[in-house]
Amino acid sequence: MATTTDTVPAGDFEQQTQKFLEWFTSQPGATFHKDIKLVDLRDKSAGRGIIATAPIPADTTLFTIPRASILCATTSPLAKKLPHLFKGPAEPTVAEESPSHTADADDEPPSPENDDDDAEDSQSQDSWTLLILILMHEYLQGSSSNWSPYLSILPHQFDTPMFWTEAELAELQASALVAKVGKDEADKMIRTKIVKVVQENEDVFYPAGTPKTQRLDEGELLKLGHRMGSAIMAYAFDLAKEEDDDEDEEEEEDGWVEDKIGGMNDTMGMVPMADMLNADAVFNAHINHGEACLTATSLREIKEGEEILNYYGPLSSAELLRRYGYVTPNHARYDVVEVGWGLVEGGLKKMVEGIKGRKKEVDWAKVEELVEEQKEEEGEWEDSFVLERQSEDPDSEGQVHGEAEFMGLPEELEEQVKTYLKAVKKVVGTGDRAVAEALGNKTVRKEILLGGVRKALEEREGQYATSLEEDEKVLAGIEGGRPTTRKEMAVWVRAGEKRIIREAVAWVKKQEKELIKEKGQEKDEPSAKRRKA
Numbered sequence: 001m002a003t004t005t006d007t008v009p010a011g012d013f014e015q016q017t018q019k020f021l022e023w024f025t026s027q028p029g030a031t032f033h034k035d036i037k038l039v040d041l042r043d044k045s046a047g048r049g050i051i052a053t054a055p056i057p058a059d060t061t062l063f064t065i066p067r068a069s070i071l072c073a074t075t076s077p078l079a080k081k082l083p084h085l086f087k088g089p090a091e092p093t094v095a096e097e098s099p100s101h102t103a104d105a106d107d108e109p110p111s112p113e114n115d116d117d118d119a120e121d122s123q124s125q126d127s128w129t130l131l132i133l134i135l136m137h138e139y140l141q142g143s144s145s146n147w148s149p150y151l152s153i154l155p156h157q158f159d160t161p162m163f164w165t166e167a168e169l170a171e172l173q174a175s176a177l178v179a180k181v182g183k184d185e186a187d188k189m190i191r192t193k194i195v196k197v198v199q200e201n202e203d204v205f206y207p208a209g210t211p212k213t214q215r216l217d218e219g220e221l222l223k224l225g226h227r228m229g230s231a232i233m234a235y236a237f238d239l240a241k242e243e244d245d246d247e248d249e250e251e252e253e254d255g256w257v258e259d260k261i262g263g264m265n266d267t268m269g270m271v272p273m274a275d276m277l278n279a280d281a282v283f284n285a286h287i288n289h290g291e292a293c294l295t296a297t298s299l300r301e302i303k304e305g306e307e308i309l310n311y312y313g314p315l316s317s318a319e320l321l322r323r324y325g326y327v328t329p330n331h332a333r334y335d336v337v338e339v340g341w342g343l344v345e346g347g348l349k350k351m352v353e354g355i356k357g358r359k360k361e362v363d364w365a366k367v368e369e370l371v372e373e374q375k376e377e378e379g380e381w382e383d384s385f386v387l388e389r390q391s392e393d394p395d396s397e398g399q400v401h402g403e404a405e406f407m408g409l410p411e412e413l414e415e416q417v418k419t420y421l422k423a424v425k426k427v428v429g430t431g432d433r434a435v436a437e438a439l440g441n442k443t444v445r446k447e448i449l450l451g452g453v454r455k456a457l458e459e460r461e462g463q464y465a466t467s468l469e470e471d472e473k474v475l476a477g478i479e480g481g482r483p484t485t486r487k488e489m490a491v492w493v494r495a496g497e498k499r500i501i502r503e504a505v506a507w508v509k510k511q512e513k514e515l516i517k518e519k520g521q522e523k524d525e526p527s528a529k530r531r532k533a
């Protein structure tokens with residue numbers, strides 16, 4: 001529930017909804033199906049949403065948004081008032097971080113890992129900051145903005161971790177999400193690229209005649225910048241596709257192209273009504289991007305009273321929380337856990353040190369040196385790895401089938417372990433026969449890989465302050481089963497990560513058992529070489 005509109009009295013909420021609907025349907029080319037309705041879902045901590053008021057067949061057009069009603073660089077009057085900002089380098093100023101399980105890298109706002117020197121330069125805008133400026137400009141125009149009834153229903157407060165207190169963030173414990181919140185970086189970006197631009201162009205941002213006393217001070221502008229940035233994160237669409245994406249989908253191998261809501265792209269925009277749809281990993285509607293308009297279509301029959309749901313992609317609970325400020329049980333199948341290379345390296349060292357017959361200490365400093373050399377030469381060395389389950393894509397009706405299952409370690413992790421063990425072997429040389437022989441044996445190397453990863457995973461689980469069992473108890477006590485408070489959502493995220501650690505450990509143990517079996521068989525059947533001898 002990123003949208004904490006809970007404090008708005010029901011009457012006002014309804015009135016805002018009504019005004020917005022009237023505004024939307026008055027847009028030339030806009031349509032809104034007679035059997036759907038915008039509703040107050042705050043009792044479910046879901047803000048506004050759209051439900052069916054009568055059964056709706058599959059492939060029905062639910063509503064149509066003319067492109068002229070979208071708030072973006074093409075339609076915003078700001079682009080005409082400050083053209084130099086919009087003509088600058090269109091490339092994002094930040095190299096976006098991208099979780100391994102999502103498609104492209106270029107779809108994120110600044111994060112701690114991708115802070116950039118350009119952050120100091122108010123002239124060097126990107127599509128993300130430009131859309132913040134566009135929204136700020138419209139907001140500051142007040143009722144004279146063409147989008148005023150739409151802007152008035154956008155949330156004022158968010159439940160994304162960006163707005164959590166230190167104590168609330170601490171509930172995430174050892175989740176990798178904590179490092180991705182990036183509040184300080186966002187502050188810096190908003191101060192230099194947003195606040196500065198507004199302050200330097202007050203005549204453009206405020207309607208003519210706005211007295212100085214009614215203009216926002218730096219602190220208020222910073223707050224407004226954060227609010228608009230978060231609204232973009234949870235509401236904006238990627239408008240890059242001019243063609244109806246039904247055609248694109250046919251070309252897509254994976255079938256579903258999720259709506260890049262919250263994505264960052266040169267053609268990002270706010271799409272009124274499309275962004276009133278809530279979303280889940282099991283969904284029943286899709287937004288098609290046509291040349292003149294965007295269309296929401298039902299993917300299957302929708303029952304009377306059923307909520308109409310869009311799709312944000314196969315996001316983990318942590319990512320859903322970070323971008324949208326909510327979690328749902330259906331997204332848990334996409335949960336992931338990040339394991340730092342340091343933990344894996346530690347596990348591998350212990351395995352090597354445990355090789356039977358080892359005579360000498362391995363010179364780990366030398367191994368480190370070799371690895372550093374390799375890093376410089378090959379340039380590919382991961383600091384952490386994302387462990388995830390294998391899961392079928394949703395079908396053409398937005399349904400998912402089968403269980404998501406942990407099926408194996410990331411290939412890059414196995415490759416990196418291989419390279420690491422090669423370095424160990426090189427350093428040991430012939431200095432320790434037992435170790436050299438062991439590292440020369442494929443089966444033993446696999447044993448070391450599995451044992452090392454198992455140890456790393458066990459240590460990873462130990463980094464969380466509470467056990468999975470303790471978390472499960474908290475979750476079992478949640479009324480209605482879906483976490484909605486910040487504390488509940490944090491427990492949900494950390495428990496999801498612990499579950500996947502446990503599944504990965506079980507998978508590794510199974511592999512280890514099979515390896516032992518294989519080794520036993522090898523012993524029973526002397527190799528061809530030995531038989532010849």
Ligand SMILES: C[S@@+](CC[C@H](N)C(=O)[O-])C[C@H]1O[C@@H](n2cnc3c(N)ncnc32)[C@H](O)[C@@H]1O
Pocket residue numbers: 001002003044045046047048049153154155234235261274275276277278279280323324325326328
């Ligand atoms: C694009 S908006 C959808 C409309 C939104 N409910 C509103 O009232 O404006 C996305 C936001 O809606 C909320 N949301 C979306 N799907 C949800 C769901 N399945 N359950 C709860 N909240 C949801 C989250 O707060 C998210 O940040």
